[in-house]
């Protein structure tokens with residue numbers, strides 16, 4: 001049995017049994033190191049052409065197997081005409097499918113046979129449009145698989161632990177600053193992009209309770 005929860009807005013997730021505070025964050029002061037290194041190399045960067053408006057993230061979490069299945073829906077507005085590609089950040093394990101609809105729900109054709117390409121060095125996902133698209137609002141849906149880091153110093157979506165009565169207890173949580181959100185879901189992983197978020201998590205009922213920086217809207221047995 002598991003539970004599904006919907007958080008209206010979000011910046012961090014916390015799943016697991018919390019009885020004592022997680023251990024001290026040894027990386028807290030080192031975030032800034034290396035942060036500017038790639039700032040001026042355009043290969044690492046997104047353009048302003050596509051702006052996120054609302055992002056819905058749905059994570060189906062298997063903590064014991066250190067993995068999750070994800071679906072992210074990015075509602076975006078294009079502000080440059082005639083785009084033939086859309087670039088996002090990604091550092092997930094694999095991407096199963098990408099599709100795009102316009103604001104009338106009509107599918108936007110992608111290139112065949114390469115509807116999208118990923119660059120794991122620059123941590124980029126490029127969506128290849130079959131023909132240039134008009135200015136407008138679009139909804140991009142991406143199905144993918146992700147890994148929960150067992151080494152918490154790698155950050156992103158990671159497993160941590162604590163001790164209760166000499167028993168090791170595990171939890172899953174996130175640290176997205178400065179560029180680790182892309183390990184949890186393909187996204188616009190630069191601070192100038194602002195968006196509303198709707199987060200839904202499916203997790204085992206033993207991983208209770210769940211925390212977010214906003215109240216949980218609904219919890220459902222599945």
Ligand SMILES: *[C@@H]1O[C@H](CO)[C@@H](O)[C@H](O)[C@H]1NC(C)=O
Pocket residue numbers: 077078135136137
């Ligand atoms: C996108 O949607 C917003 C809100 O409905 C609207 O104001 C805007 O004009 C739309 N953008 C385009 C390019 O159609």
Ligand SMILES: *[C@@H]1O[C@H](CO)[C@@H](O)[C@H](O)[C@H]1NC(C)=O
Pocket residue numbers: 165166
């Ligand atoms: C925890 O383990 C230590 C060392 O084995 C032992 O001395 C202590 O009594 C244990 N504490 C509890 C609460 O079981």
